[in-house]
Amino acid sequence: MSAPPEVAPGEGSAGSAFLAACRRQPVPHRPIWIMRQAGRYLPEYRALRAKVDFEALTRTPELAAEVTLQPLRRFALDAAILFSDIMTPLQGMGVELAFEPAPVVREPIRSEAQIAALPELVPARDVPFVLESIRLVRAGLPRGVPLIGFAGAPFTLMCYLVCGKPSKEFAAARAFLYAQPQAAERLLGRLADAMAQYLAAQAGAGAQALMLFESWAGLLAPREFTRFALPAVRRTAAALRRLGVPLIYYVNQGSALMPAVADLDVDVIGVDWRSNLSDVRAVLGPGKAVQGNLDPAALFASPAELERHADAVLSEAGSVPGHIFNLGHGIWPDTDPDAVARLVDYVHERR
Numbered sequence: 001m002s003a004p005p006e007v008a009p010g011e012g013s014a015g016s017a018f019l020a021a022c023r024r025q026p027v028p029h030r031p032i033w034i035m036r037q038a039g040r041y042l043p044e045y046r047a048l049r050a051k052v053d054f055e056a057l058t059r060t061p062e063l064a065a066e067v068t069l070q071p072l073r074r075f076a077l078d079a080a081i082l083f084s085d086i087m088t089p090l091q092g093m094g095v096e097l098a099f100e101p102a103p104v105v106r107e108p109i110r111s112e113a114q115i116a117a118l119p120e121l122v123p124a125r126d127v128p129f130v131l132e133s134i135r136l137v138r139a140g141l142p143r144g145v146p147l148i149g150f151a152g153a154p155f156t157l158m159c160y161l162v163c164g165k166p167s168k169e170f171a172a173a174r175a176f177l178y179a180q181p182q183a184a185e186r187l188l189g190r191l192a193d194a195m196a197q198y199l200a201a202q203a204g205a206g207a208q209a210l211m212l213f214e215s216w217a218g219l220l221a222p223r224e225f226t227r228f229a230l231p232a233v234r235r236t237a238a239a240l241r242r243l244g245v246p247l248i249y250y251v252n253q254g255s256a257l258m259p260a261v262a263d264l265d266v267d268v269i270g271v272d273w274r275s276n277l278s279d280v281r282a283v284l285g286p287g288k289a290v291q292g293n294l295d296p297a298a299l300f301a302s303p304a305e306l307e308r309h310a311d312a313v314l315s316e317a318g319s320v321p322g323h324i325f326n327l328g329h330g331i332w333p334d335t336d337p338d339a340v341a342r343l344v345d346y347v348h349e350r351r
């Protein structure tokens with residue numbers, strides 16, 4: 001397979017509807033990709049996963065690249081997203097954790113001493129396999145399909161580090177914000193700097209857009225979101241701006257937080273399914289593109305109903321440039337791949 005032409009960061013969006021939409025430029029068709037598009041709903045992923053555990057998949061560049069490309073072979077998706085995990089760079093910083101399948105941290109971080117002891121992340125030294133995976137994916141992608149690199153947003157990473165495992169409430173992490181606010185700010189600052197290093201290295205290796213996942217934003221009241229989560233994202237985003245690569249900030253359960261992110265210096269806000277995109281665009285104003293926001297459950301509707309649900313998202317997003325179609329959160333493992341195929345084709349036909 002011949003390598004796609006190199007698209008240098010910031011060089012423009014030529015040939016990619018996804019990159020054009022990130023920059024709020026007109027597009028020939030509505031771009032679509034799917035959060036968690038590489039994963040367990042695909043039989044070819046499950047076949048590989050039966051032989052190799054998740055961590056080995058993420059740490060072996062040939063396998064990570066293969067899994068990243070699997071959904072692109074089935075569907076006419078407008079972007080690829082690197083197969084990895086938000087916790088992978090923390091492992092690179094010496095945090096011991098297991099994927100069961102959700103990440104479980106062996107020694108949760110609760111003290112100033114643990115925060116001070118967190119080493120800097122040097123991506124080429126600590127997670128070289130991620131950078132190598134990106135190079136391999138770029139070489140195997142269809143022409144005009146860009147690769148999205150990603151990281152966890154600092155507050156979401158902090159939730160896992162402080163609680164040690166996923167939970168509904170992340171009580172220990174939220175209590176930490178109130179009990180030890182200075183320590184929390186220091187931890188968030190460390191994570192913000194580490195993720196800036198990590199994402200810059202991904203762009204250097206060939207990632208053409210960068211996404212920060214704030215999966216647990218909805219745990220916070222606007223006041224705490226603005227005090228703790230947002231300054232950390234600002235710090236990461238500010239460090240990446242000079243790269244000229246589009247930045248996407250996904251804010252899960254963020255309906256109440258849209259006013260707070262309106263002046264964040266990123267290109268795209270990722271929106272979950274609980275908001276109406278028309279309302280979100282009115283709050284964010286003309287300076288932001290939006291990404292989302294079909295309920296992952298809608299993929300279980302009948303074919304005709306799925307089209308109506310996609311229509312609703314398209315109509316709420318409107319015709320002003322700057323919409324990337326996606327689900328409002330990750331695709332469910334028991335989703336029928338044929339429903340994804342129908343959704344991708346329908347969104348493209350509707351333009």
Ligand code: CP3
Binds near residue numbers: 082087215
């Ligand atoms: O296709 C893609 O989107 C790229 C791959 C990707 C994974 N994790 C693979 C994965 C991405 C972008 C992530 C990000 C991630 N990881 C987030 C942010 C996105 C979100 O969903 O909000 C979060 C919160 C995590 C933490 C995490 N990792 C959880 C909660 C889990 C278990 C949940 C689940 O889906 O089972 C993981 C493990 C994980 N990460 C799997 C995959 C495919 C399952 C591993 C397996 O095959 O057993």
